[in-house]
Amino acid sequence: MLIFKMAFRNLLRQRRRSLLTGLTMVIGFILFALTVGTLEGSWGTMVEIITRDHTGHAQIHRKGYLDRPSLYKNFADTPELYATLAKEPAVAAVTPRIRSAALAFVGMKTTGIELIGIDPERERAVTRLANKVRDGAFLPAAAAKQALIGRNVADVLKAPVGSELTLISQGADGSVANDLFTVAGILGDAKDASEQNRVYLHIADAQDYLTLDGKVHEIALLYHDRKKVEPATGRVGAAIAAAGFRDLSAESWMEVEPEFYRTMQADKKGGDIQMLIVLLIVAVGVLNTVLMAVLERTREYGVMAAIGTSPRRLFSLIVIETGMLALLSSLLGAFLASFALWYFAAIGVTYPEPVTVAGYSLTTLTADITPAAYYKPFLIIFLTALLVSMIPALRAARIKPVDALRSL
């Protein structure tokens, strides 16, 4: 244990230098932790917005629907299908939907809209769409020829709650779909980019309107654990295939919203570059300190080698010394980073303008306090310090006592 004592006492010899190097590592740790925490937090928030406001954690479609959505790529949401999904332990709730495009009219004004048919009760269990109603009310449980419209649709058509909305589209039987609906509620505000041009109908109204005859385009799934989306979706896909629904496939939200997912992955890579810069600063700081220490102690190491200290022991002494500094700095860094992470997690920093990614808006920079926000900085700082210290440690291990003893 003497080697640990020596390493620790060596740290205290040049206190100011050790302190500065330690501070570099502490600051590096905090920056690392914040980068990991805010990346996880912001993207976690965005994923939560996307999945809980709209997509769910996964969806079931006819095979190929996502590549080329079509009114005709529909399927029957049979009780057997729901029973199969209900048997999956990962699945918390499901809701069927219909999707199409239409033209919406109010008086002489018209606009193109994204038409979505939903089951109001089931939708409540999967998404938070009902919470986004700003004016009027959510759709009633039973079909009543009512519509929920996005804020932009309401503004363009000048359609307040209670207005008569005419929708024109194409039915699945080739006929022109044309019907009147009453505006029950208006969704979101001007800042909510996702709901702007959507019109929601009761699924039964939508099936009737589009002559879909009880068919749907998708079933959105909510899982108990959003962090296990991919394995859960794999299991759901296998289960529905095994139950005989071979023309259906289960896709995770990453496949449903590929543009958003790619943007998220690219931003995370950007975070990696940020971390690499911090890593380089830490590495240079550590290298400089340890190299200086080895140069200053050349004679001492020479004496130690002369009296029989093996090169391996000298090497270990220096690496242990650096490892101890990295460990202590990481502990302090983790302690201080906790405050910063807590602030971002509990309060966050509001963006001057909402950040819109792939049609979804983020208003606050937040952090997630996850184990990764601690173990990633620790591993990277600790391993970098150890790795970098090996260069001067090798130098010390190769010291020739006869030369070192001549040095001042």
Place this chain on the structure above:
Amino acid sequence: MENVIRIDKVSKIYRTGEVTVDALKEVSLTIAKGEFSALAGPSGSGKSTLLNIVSGLDKPDGGTVELGGRAMTAMSASDLSDFRRDHIGFIFQSYNLIPVLTVEENIEYVMLLQGVPKNERRERVAKILAEVGLDGMQKRLPIHLSGGQQQRVAVARAMVAKPAIILADEPTANLDSKTGHDLLDMMEEMNAKHGVTFLFSTHDQMIMEHARRLITLRDGRIFSDEVRG
């Protein structure tokens, strides 16, 4: 008497650019067990070079060195390191204690490298501390000791590992004459009491007077080899 060191036709050449200096020219010498000998000579005579070669810190360009019957010149760097640890004690001019270790830890250090059990280490440290007159100072760091006290610790460190020979390079050079004299008395006493072999490299008249054998080097050769009573 049994020879501890046998040096046979050892040469050492230093090259600096195009200049070559023959530091040692076919020096042959034996040191017997229990000797209290000194290598003397003016600067550049080769005494430090010879001491470095005897200690295995440097390699000769020619000739052989045997310590306790083992040819040091044939050993690898790693073997030499182990060999020094187990068979040679060092006393340096500048004491060269490990500054972050206390007196007892400095003394214990070589035994730790040798793998001596903890209890035995502690016993030997306590005993040698009493012998070198540093009882009660075991917890002090070298920085809190005088030069004489530091050199006593160095002697204790060299002695405690029970080496075949102690090589002392100008051990009194940094001490005042009284302290130097006391230290030399102590080493002489240890030599007499424990039969430890000492080989000094020195300019110090006092050591030359106390040495029972005085080997004088000049220009890389043994100029004289005088054995006293």
